[in-house]
Amino acid sequence: MSRYKKLSHVIYYHNYHIVWTPKYHYRVLKGVRKDLLDKDIQMLCEWKGAEVLELSIQHDPVHMVVLVPPRVLVSELMGTVKGKKLQ
Numbered sequence: 001m002s003r004y005k006k007l008s009h010v011i012y013y014h015n016y017h018i019v020w021t022p023k024y025h026y027r028v029l030k031g032v033r034k035d036l037l038d039k040d041i042q043m044l045c046e047w048k049g050a051e052v053l054e055l056s057i058q059h060d061p062v063h064m065v066v067l068v069p070p071r072v073l074v075s076e077l078m079g080t081v082k083g084k085k086l087q
Contacts, residue, residue, distance in 0.1 A: 005069065007070070007071075010070055012069065012070050014067065014068045014069070015065065016064075017063070018064045018065075018078065019062070019063050020061065020062050020078070020082065021061045022060065026060075027059040027060050029057050029058065029060065029062065030059055034057050037057055041062075041081055042055070044081050045077070047080075048076075048080055049071070050066050050067060052064060053066065
């Protein structure tokens with residue numbers, strides 16, 4: 001299986017490592033919040049057409065490696081994941 005993805009007129013491999021933290025670096029991402037965040041990130045990325053290759057939710061930062069199709073802006077994807085933009 002090739003690591004490259006295909007759409008109707010393009011072949012791509014847009015792999016991004018994204019790191020983000022909660023506001024003021026509060027260590028709130030543990031327990032039930034961590035599990036809910038994991039499910040929500042997977043669901044929202046799938047909804048936008050992105051594929052989560054790796055996801056590490058620690059107490060403070062969140063590390064994601066995401067394969068994003070060319071029709072989706074990375075800023076749009078992160079706005080959706082972080083809850084700022086649901087279009």
